[in-house]
Amino acid sequence: MTAPLQLLCAGAAQGLVKALQVRWRDAGGGEIGGRFGAVGALKEALLAGEACDVMIVTDGWSRRSLLKGGSLLRRARRSAACAPVSR
Numbered sequence: 001m002t003a004p005l006q007l008l009c010a011g012a013a014q015g016l017v018k019a020l021q022v023r024w025r026d027a028g029g030g031e032i033g034g035r036f037g038a039v040g041a042l043k044e045a046l047l048a049g050e051a052c053d054v055m056i057v058t059d060g061w062s063r064r065s066l067l068k069g070g071s072l073l074r075r076a077r078r079s080a081a082c083a084p085v086s087r
Helices: 011-029 039-047 060-067 071-075
Strands: 005-010 032-037 054-056
Touching: 005 011, 005 039, 011 032, 032 039
Parallel strands: 005 032, 005 054
Antiparallel strands: none
């Protein structure tokens, strides 16, 4: 059995993740776990070492912080992929 895909996901993208969850599982991706919340709180969780496989953010500042040089990712205990979401 595949381990759940752990997300730190902006609340604004929760509907998108929920809509794709069944398709992800049916394609063999397994379950999706993790949590949704305010981007600032998620950034703090990542910096504090909370493990995730994917971090989805919706605000420009966090996207730039994560993508330009990976400054947030370098300080996290476990690296994460960043999936920017446009509004």
